[in-house]
Amino acid sequence: MSNIETGKKAAAFAAVNENIKNNQKVGIGSGSTVVYAVQRLAQRIKEENLNIICIPTSFQANQLIQEHRLNLGTLETCPILDVAIDGADETDKDLTCIKGGGACLTQEKIVASCAKQLVIIADDRKDSQELGTNYKKGIPIEVIPMAYKPVQMKIQDMFGGEVILRMAQQKAGPVVTDNGNFVLDWKFTKPCDSWDKCNTCIKMIPGVVETGLFINMAKVAYFGTADGKVNKRLFNKLQL
Numbered sequence: 001m002s003n004i005e006t007g008k009k010a011a012a013f014a015a016v017n018e019n020i021k022n023n024q025k026v027g028i029g030s031g032s033t034v035v036y037a038v039q040r041l042a043q044r045i046k047e048e049n050l051n052i053i054c055i056p057t058s059f060q061a062n063q064l065i066q067e068h069r070l071n072l073g074t075l076e077t078c079p080i081l082d083v084a085i086d087g088a089d090e091t092d093k094d095l096t097c098i099k100g101g102g103a104c105l106t107q108e109k110i111v112a113s114c115a116k117q118l119v120i121i122a123d124d125r126k127d128s129q130e131l132g133t134n135y136k137k138g139i140p141i142e143v144i145p146m147a148y149k150p151v152q153m154k155i156q157d158m159f160g161g162e163v164i165l166r167m168a169q170q171k172a173g174p175v176v177t178d179n180g181n182f183v184l185d186w187k188f189t190k191p192c193d194s195w196d197k198c199n200t201c202i203k204m205i206p207g208v209v210e211t212g213l214f215i216n217m218a219k220v221a222y223f224g225t226a227d228g229k230v231n232k233r234l235f236n237k238l239q240l
Ligand SMILES: O=C(CO)[C@H](O)[C@H](O)COP(=O)(O)O
Pocket: 029, 030, 031, 032, 033, 034, 086, 087, 088, 089, 098, 099, 100, 101, 102, 103, 104, 105, 108
């Protein structure tokens, strides 16, 4: 296993060990780190005979839940979740996260918003003081397809930087999300003084569905290192 995978696995296992209790409803995030979390969750459910309902944030998460034969729920049947466990592309000192590298940001944010706590799991490359330090792909923004061009232009005009339509790797054309939308990646040139204000401005643009900025949402983050150790960081910003 590579150093990075060792870090992801250590973070995911620690998060599941410390945050999952019997009879919980658990949001299951998306991405490669969450795969380890579901593995550990399945082990614990079997060994400890836990009763857990899992609510997916994507097609991938839905498949993971089913592959491990876990109880699958929806927000319709379980609108309030005890915890959501998810990866991140980058987090800053306040645990503000960039998410959506896997284009699942909208469902991830909906599920996280329904959870009493959002637990972030990642390898320690994702642990930055400031967004944009280590992750250079920008902030994902899910848009209604017909609006992608005007949204692209408006964000560039308002905030500068470059806004790129995310293209698919194995298909000619753009990435299409689980909701049938496109994804723009905003490569900002300098971090915003207030990500909160910036997020609100972007969300006001007609055609924007959601942004990959997760602000004041994560309560704790687990960062795994290459030697399998885990650094845990708690959300400690004053809630206004
Ligand atoms: O937001 C996400 C998907 O939309 C992922 O959680 C994020 O991209 C991190 O993925 P990985 O665990 O593969 O590094």
